[in-house]
Amino acid sequence: MTSPIMSKINHQPQTLRDIVQERMREAIISGQFAPGERLVERPLCDQLGVSRTVVRETIRYLEAEGLVEILPGKGPIVAQLTWADARQIYDIRQMLETAAATECARNITPQLAERLRAALQSLQEAVAAGVPTPMLRATTEFYRIIFDGAGHNVAWEIAQRLNGRISRLRAVTLSTAERQKPGPAHMQDICEAIVSGDAKAAQAAIEQHLSDAKQTAERLLQEK
Amino acid sequence: MTSPIMSKINHQPQTLRDIVQERMREAIISGQFAPGERLVERPLCDQLGVSRTVVRETIRYLEAEGLVEILPGKGPIVAQLTWADARQIYDIRQMLETAAATECARNITPQLAERLRAALQSLQEAVAAGVPTPMLRATTEFYRIIFDGAGHNVAWEIAQRLNGRISRLRAVTLSTAERQKPGPAHMQDICEAIVSGDAKAAQAAIEQHLSDAKQTAERLLQEK
DNA sequence: TGCCGTAATATGGTATACCATCATACAGTA
DNA sequence: TACTGTATGATGGTATACCATATTACGGCA
Numbered sequence: 001m002t003s004p005i006m007s008k009i010n011h012q013p014q015t016l017r018d019i020v021q022e023r024m025r026e027a028i029i030s031g032q033f034a035p036g037e038r039l040v041e042r043p044l045c046d047q048l049g050v051s052r053t054v055v056r057e058t059i060r061y062l063e064a065e066g067l068v069e070i071l072p073g074k075g076p077i078v079a080q081l082t083w084a085d086a087r088q089i090y091d092i093r094q095m096l097e098t099a100a101a102t103e104c105a106r107n108i109t110p111q112l113a114e115r116l117r118a119a120l121q122s123l124q125e126a127v128a129a130g131v132p133t134p135m136l137r138a139t140t141e142f143y144r145i146i147f148d149g150a151g152h153n154v155a156w157e158i159a160q161r162l163n164g165r166i167s168r169l170r171a172v173t174l175s176t177a178e179r180q181k182p183g184p185a186h187m188q189d190i191c192e193a194i195v196s197g198d199a200k201a202a203q204a205a206i207e208q209h210l211s212d213a214k215q216t217a218e219r220l221l222q223e224k
Numbered sequence: 225m226t227s228p229i230m231s232k233i234n235h236q237p238q239t240l241r242d243i244v245q246e247r248m249r250e251a252i253i254s255g256q257f258a259p260g261e262r263l264v265e266r267p268l269c270d271q272l273g274v275s276r277t278v279v280r281e282t283i284r285y286l287e288a289e290g291l292v293e294i295l296p297g298k299g300p301i302v303a304q305l306t307w308a309d310a311r312q313i314y315d316i317r318q319m320l321e322t323a324a325a326t327e328c329a330r331n332i333t334p335q336l337a338e339r340l341r342a343a344l345q346s347l348q349e350a351v352a353a354g355v356p357t358p359m360l361r362a363t364t365e366f367y368r369i370i371f372d373g374a375g376h377n378v379a380w381e382i383a384q385r386l387n388g389r390i391s392r393l394r395a396v397t398l399s400t401a402e403r404q405k406p407g408p409a410h411m412q413d414i415c416e417a418i419v420s421g422d423a424k425a426a427q428a429a430i431e432q433h434l435s436d437a438k439q440t441a442e443r444l445l446q447e448k
Numbered sequence: 449t450g451c452c453g454t455a456a457t458a459t460g461g462t463a464t465a466c467c468a469t470c471a472t473a474c475a476g477t478a
Numbered sequence: 479t480a481c482t483g484t485a486t487g488a489t490g491g492t493a494t495a496c497c498a499t500a501t502t503a504c505g506g507c508a
Binding site: 040041042052056073074075076 | 488489490491
């Protein structure tokens with residue numbers, strides 16, 4: 001009875017909601033809907049082959065996530081990002097990531113170090129290949145390990161949500177900054193600092209990295 | 225035509241959703257539903273006099289806020305708070321509040337100082353009266369001014385959401401700690417530090433305050 | 449008496465129907 | 479021709495209907 005064969009089977013009903021949520025979030029984050037664009041429910045339903053119930057519940061969720069805004073009396077639109085908000089998001093990310101890196105450095109173990117190095121490796125390969133999506137994914141994975149190593153799951157959720165809101169900026173900052181060396185170099189600094197348990201250095205590397213990203217983002221948002 | 229009488233009238237449709245959202249959030253935060261308690265939709269509908277559509281959309285929103293969890297194949301329950309999560313929440317709050325106080329101190333103006341002092345006054349009166357709800361409200365208002373003065377609206381939203389998740393703890397920590405002097409004293413320290421533009425002192429006061437709250441919270445959650 | 453199977457019930461998931469409101473377009477009139 | 483009023487369509491808000499699943503309760507059988 002205690003054999004793994006007879007352990008509780010993992011039966012996750014995977015509702016339509018979950019699928020649609022995932023798809024719409026991805027669509028917004030990847031820029032398939034422009035900021036400010038109206039999300040008209042019925043066409044979305046046709047497109048996804050589901051009922052309005054599902055789409056509307058999804059919209060409520062994404063609204064709470066900050067990816068969608070509701071214009072009262074009008075309807076949902078894709079959230080628009082101001083520079084004022086973006087700036088704050090970068091600042092908050094810096095706090096969260098710094099704290100996570102510090103704690104992660106404190107908790108460092110050989111296994112954790114190995115995972116970090118592997119993630120860094122993947123990241124560098126993705127950067128070398130130059131394809132945006134895998135780069136973003138690898139970057140996310142790298143940070144996920146840091147937050148995980150720190151035991152900062154709450155902060156991770158917040159950071160992820162914030163990242164969703166600045167996704168458009170991230171896509172561009174990654175493809176410009178990251179490809180031109182400093183980005184991956186920073187990542188390597190961060191990795192090495194954490195692995196060697198040097199919290200101060202990690203903090204500095206993260207600060208450097210994010211202030212670069214912030215600057216690039218500012219240029220982008222200002223010119224628009 | 226430029227007279228205020230003929231300016232655009234402020235017509236906000238106030239949907240049932242908004243009302244129900246407010247009510248249910250309040251109900252959860254104020255502890256009218258116990259953590260882990262199932263939120264059965266139909267009874268809620270009867271109670272509130274609305275359709276399941278409205279209740280379900282509200283649940284989706286509160287789920288994203290972290291106040292409600294969905295057990296797959298079961299349904300929604302009031303989110304349960306572990307000490308591991310609570311601890312992180314206090315840490316994140318400390319970062320956000322410290323940053324806000326620092327920035328607020330940097331931006332201090334006579335008007336802002338006046339608003340802060342007034343809020344502190346109200347807070348002290350509420351504490352003197354000893355009624356929990358006004359105390360919570362006054363505390364919230366005090367912090368709101370700090371975040372507002374810092375221009376940290378994004379951080380404020382995050383802090384508010386985190387506060388929702390630890391509301392039960394806050395209610396208790398406020399009624400124990402705050403009434404016994406240190407709480408209000410800390411608030412006064414924070415206020416004075418900001419008003420005099422002393423960011424370092426504000427940071428120290430906030431740290432002191434939150435580490436107290438964190439300790440009280442830990443005792444509470446451990447014993448449960 | 450205890451266990452198993454089936455029926456009834458509770459409950460969430462999904463689809464659809466209906467209504468109110470707002471925008472738009474068209475037609476009629478001055 | 480210009481303006482106004484009405485009709486039509488688009489769209490979100492809300493309610494309801496229906497289905498699938500999971501739990502519970504009860505009754506029959508060994």
